[in-house]
Amino acid sequence: xxxxxxxxxxxxxxxxxxxxxxxxxxxxxxxxxxxxxxxxxxxxxxxxxxxxxxxxxxxxxxxxxxxxxxxxxxxxxxxxxxxxxxxxxxxxxxxxxxxxxxxxxxxxxxxxxxxxxxxxxxxxxxxxxxxxxxxxxxxxxxxxxxxxxxxxxxxxxxxxxxxxxxxxxxxxxxxxxxxxx
Numbered sequence: 555x556x557x558x559x560x561x562x563x564x565x566x567x568x569x570x571x572x573x574x575x576x577x578x579x580x581x582x583x584x585x586x587x588x589x590x591x592x593x594x595x596x597x598x599x600x601x602x603x604x605x606x607x608x609x610x611x612x613x614x615x616x617x618x619x620x621x622x623x624x625x626x627x628x629x630x631x632x633x634x635x636x637x638x639x640x641x642x643x644x645x646x647x648x649x650x651x652x653x654x655x656x657x658x659x660x661x662x663x664x665x666x667x668x669x670x671x672x673x674x675x676x677x678x679x680x681x682x683x684x685x686x687x688x689x690x691x692x693x694x695x696x697x698x699x700x701x702x703x704x705x706x707x708x709x710x711x712x713x714x715x716x717x718x719x720x721x722x723x724x725x726x727x728x729x730x731x732x733x734x735x
Contacts, residue, residue, distance in 0.1 A: 555641075555644050555645050557708065557709045557713075558634075558645050559652075560663045560666055561665075561715070562615075562634060562635060563611055563659070563663070564665070564666065565634060566611045566613065566614035567607070568669075569726060570583060572584075572586050573588055574586060574673075577676070577724075579614070579617065579725065580610075580617050582609075584613070585670065594606045603659055604649075607659055608653070611635075614635060614726075615636075617726055618636060621728045622696065622730070624695065624696055630732055631730050632711070633715065634729065679722065680721075683722065684720060686717035687717050688720075689701075689702075689717045689718050690702065691718050697727045698718050698728065698729045699732060700715070700718050700729060714729075715730075
């Protein structure tokens with residue numbers, strides 16, 4: 555679950571469009587010193603860093619859902635923020651476990667270290683996406699549909715969904731698989 559959660563948080567953070575504009579996929583500025591951090595530090599002094607990440611993850615999840623709901627059968631669309639009920643619940647529970655642990659996000663989820671931080675680097679993000687390998691996609695009305703069979707294990711599925719973010723563009727490309735009904 556940590557692999558999926560880390561990927562969701564990294565993509566959510568990279569998609570922000572706040573004071574220090576990143577990719578601009580959603581209109582949030584939650585994980586920024588003068589954005590959400592200021593508010594979260596005052597409201598939640600012990601878990602502010604997790605709360606900011608949780609909030610931006612929710613913004614990304616909502617954008618992902620908005621795009622998925624354009625499909626004829628949105629429940630058949632598998633994306634980074636919607637794997638399936640059981641997995642989605644498990645990753646939510648894992649986030650809460652980390653939040654309660656008292657550990658800072660980069661200590662609990664080492665994949666975040668160097669990617670989520672004070673300074674945005676589109677090059678570092680693109681390199682992280684590229685490190686997940688190559689996938690063959692086709693453009694669909696929803697976004698980038700990944701060709702081939704959907705992996706059965708969550709780590710491999712996560713990797714394919716992240717890889718399909720390449721090339722990084724101005725809009726969230728909704729990398730996805732379509733399950734047969």
